[in-house]
Structures are given as structure tokens and as C-alpha cells.
Amino acid sequence: MRKKEPVTLTDVAAAASVSQSTVSRVLSRYPRVNGNTRKRVLDTIAKLGYDTSAIQRKQAARNSKATLNIEFLLCPRAEQKDMLSLSYFSTVFDSARNYFGRTDNVNLNLCTWDKTRVERPWARLAAADGALVIGTPDRDLLRNLADHHIRCVLIACGSEEFPLDVVGTDNISAGAAAARYLLDNGFTRIGFVDFPDSEEWRLRKLGALAETAERCGAEHFQCRVSASTAPAPLAATFREWMAEGNFPEALILPYSKAMLSLELVLHENGLSCPADVSVISFDDGVNDSFHTEPARFELFPDRIGAKAAQRLLQLIHGSDETPHRIDVPFDFIPGKSVRTRK
Structure with a gap:
């Protein structure tokens, strides 16, 4: 008789x-399963006589693993009072937390780096199994992370000076690609808006944009630095630029919401986008508040968070301890904010 x-x-x-x-x-008793679906699956298991012991043993083994304590370290700029109220940072955090929830027993703890109270967050970092660092960490923090061999992954930040893992996007190359796109569409007076940053990053950005300055002439390529990322300082930067009488015909903005400040200043001067000024930005959340859909390099913070969590677990488990730079690709969305010149 044939065995069943x-x-x-x-x-x-x-x-x-x-x-x-x-x-x-x-x-696995995953909570987000429809109740009717769960009942149908369990009834089918009972009816067919499926042996669940192997999966139960796997689940028990997973539950028996030591819990990992991981710090999610926020390094805000002065104007970023609540980083997790910003969609980019909250999405990165949620995707990292979800990834950890699928793969390991992890306590993911939020921690804010405050220069005036270094002892407390540093003690937590030193005691943790690993850390994800996001925002604008200063050189002292990066040096301490490297010198003390803290297992950490920097998210969209960092410095080539220190041998630390970084997961993010190559926004410097994307900025150069944005400039080329504008040049190829016939624009010759191009502007770039930046924020206070380290000298190393400033030089890298300007180096990547050197082709732009060369092709359109240095006198026609301009850069302005806003005091902060907040709407009011951005609008003030645009107003001062406009008052000088040499406002560019095309702009590269560091994030899409900066376009709201630009649209306000253009409206004050009887101008509009893209009829008078064309724009390319980096997406951190486009919604109906924009009068014109911005052309943009779209970020994927959910992919960045998951990739950073994956890389940190590799470091913790010792599978590959060589520092890596991992870039999550952009997608370019043409939008409607660039006027065709050719």
C-alpha cells in the first residue's frame, strides 16, 4: 500500500x-490577519491534519533568542524640534522598526543627541547592541562612534573621514543630474539653495556641480545658503535673492516643501512656476498644497529604513564588519515645474 x-x-x-x-x-500568530481568514486557515489545518510542530519549534527558537537593544539616535538641526513629526524621519523609523519586528527580538529605543547633555545618550549608546543614527550628527559624535567601535549605521549622513556604515541616497550625484537636466533643457541661469553644512559636504556638492558652472558660465550659476530649513528663513532667502535683481530662471531645491516658500515669494512679485522660474527638487512628501507638481528626485525612506536595519543586524551578528556605503536609488519624476525651453 502506498504511503500517504x-x-x-x-x-x-x-x-x-x-x-x-x-x-x-x-x-506565527501575526496580529494583522483578518479574523475570518485566520479561522479559515486554522479550520483547513485541522481538516487536513497538517503538522505544525516544525513551525512551532522555529517560533520557539526565535522567542528564545536574547533580546537586542538598539538605539535610534535622532540628531536634529536647531529648527527640527520634533524630527518624527517630519514624514521622512518618521517613515524611516517605522520601516526600520517593522524590519526588526520581522527578523529578530529587538527593543528599538528612541534617543536624541543633545550636545549639552552628552553623558546620558552616550551611556545608552555604549550599552546598546547597536545604533541607527539619523539627522545631522556632529564630528565629535562620529569620531566617538568610530573610536569606541560602536556597531552603528548612519542614515543619509556621515563623513568619509570616519570608517562607519552609511545607508542613504547619493543626493550629490542626483543634484548634478538635476543640473544637467536643466542645462539640457536650455536653461543658462541656474541657482542652487543649500543649508549650513560641514565644509567637507559643501566642497563635495560644489565639486559635483562644477560641470554646471562650466557649461552655463560661472557668472550664471549661483548658490544661496538659507539660515535653516524652516519656511520663514527660506522665504527670506528667496526675497533677498529676488531683490538683488539676478534671480535665476531655474532652481535646484534640497526638498520639495521648500517650493511652498518659493511659490509664496514668486506670487508676491507677480511671478509663477514654471512660467517664470523652473524648479527641480528632492521629494520628502508631495501633496495637494503645491500649486504646481514639482519635478523631483523621489526618495524612498521606507527602503532606506529597512536597508539600514538589515545592515545593522549584519554588523551585530558579525556576518560582514567591513564599512559599507549603500545608496538606495532615486526615481526621477518629471512633474510640471520645469518649462520646456527647447
Whole structure:
């Protein structure tokens, strides 16, 4: 007599009309499964006599692992009073937390770097199994992380001076690509808005934009530095620039919401985008508040957060301790903020 083949997870999924991953989630007691779906899967398991012991052993082994304590270190600029109220940072945090939740037992703790109270956050970092660092860390923090061999991943920040892992986007190369896009569309007076930054990053940005200055003439390529990323200082920067009488015909903005300040100043002067000024930006959340959909290099903070969490676990588990720079690619969205000149 032929021996009966054991019931597989694939058999259960087919009989319950769900995916194999849904069956796995039910067996792992994953909370976000529809109640009716959960009941149908469990009834099918009982009806077919599926042996769940292997999955239960795997779950028990996972639960027996030591809990990892990981610090999510926020390094805000002066104007960023609540970093997690900004969509980019909150999305990075949520995606990192979700990744940890799928792969390891992790306590993810929020911590803010405050220069005036270095002892407290530093003690937490030194005691943690690892750290994710986001925002604008200063050189002293980066040096301490490197010197004390803290397992950490910097998210969209860092310095080539220190051998630390970085996950982010190559916004310097993307900025150069934005400039080329404007040049190729016939613009010759191009401007770039920046924020206070380290000398190293400033030189890298200007180096990447050197081609722009060369192709349109140095006198036609301008850069202005806003006092901060807040709307009021940005608007003040645009007003001062406009008052000088040499406002560029095309702008590269560091993030899309900066366009709201630009649109305000253009309206004050009877101008509009893209009829009078064309814009390319970096996306940190585009919504209906824009009068004109910005052309932009779209960021993927969810991918950045997950990739940073994955890389940190590799460091903690010792699978690859060589510092890496991992860039998550941009997508260019043409939008409607660049006027075709050719």
C-alpha cells in the first residue's frame, strides 16, 4: 500500500484559498490577519491534519533568542524640534522598526543627541547592541562612534573621514543630474539653495556641480545658503535673492516643501512656476498644497529604513564588519515645474 504523502504548507494554502505567507502568518500568530481568514486557515489545518510542530519549534527558537537593544539616535538641526513629526524621519523609523519586528527580538529605543547633555545618550549608546543614527550628527559624535567601535549605521549622513556604515541616497550625484537636466533643457541661469553644512559636504556638492558652472558660465550659476530649513528663513532667502535683481530662471531645491516658500515669494512679485522660474527638487512628501507638481528626485525612506536595519543586524551578528556605503536609488519624476525651453 502506498504511503500517504504528508500535508504541506502549500496544500493548506491551496485548500484555504490564501497565499503561503498568509498561512505562515497565522501559524506565527501575526496580529494583522483578518479574523475570518485566520479561522479559515486554522479550520483547513485541522481538516487536513497538517503538522505544525516544525513551525512551532522555529517560533520557539526565535522567542528564545536574547533580546537586542538598539538605539535610534535622532540628531536634529536647531529648527527640527520634533524630527518624527517630519514624514521622512518618521517613515524611516517605522520601516526600520517593522524590519526588526520581522527578523529578530529587538527593543528599538528612541534617543536624541543633545550636545549639552552628552553623558546620558552616550551611556545608552555604549550599552546598546547597536545604533541607527539619523539627522545631522556632529564630528565629535562620529569620531566617538568610530573610536569606541560602536556597531552603528548612519542614515543619509556621515563623513568619509570616519570608517562607519552609511545607508542613504547619493543626493550629490542626483543634484548634478538635476543640473544637467536643466542645462539640457536650455536653461543658462541656474541657482542652487543649500543649508549650513560641514565644509567637507559643501566642497563635495560644489565639486559635483562644477560641470554646471562650466557649461552655463560661472557668472550664471549661483548658490544661496538659507539660515535653516524652516519656511520663514527660506522665504527670506528667496526675497533677498529676488531683490538683488539676478534671480535665476531655474532652481535646484534640497526638498520639495521648500517650493511652498518659493511659490509664496514668486506670487508676491507677480511671478509663477514654471512660467517664470523652473524648479527641480528632492521629494520628502508631495501633496495637494503645491500649486504646481514639482519635478523631483523621489526618495524612498521606507527602503532606506529597512536597508539600514538589515545592515545593522549584519554588523551585530558579525556576518560582514567591513564599512559599507549603500545608496538606495532615486526615481526621477518629471512633474510640471520645469518649462520646456527647447
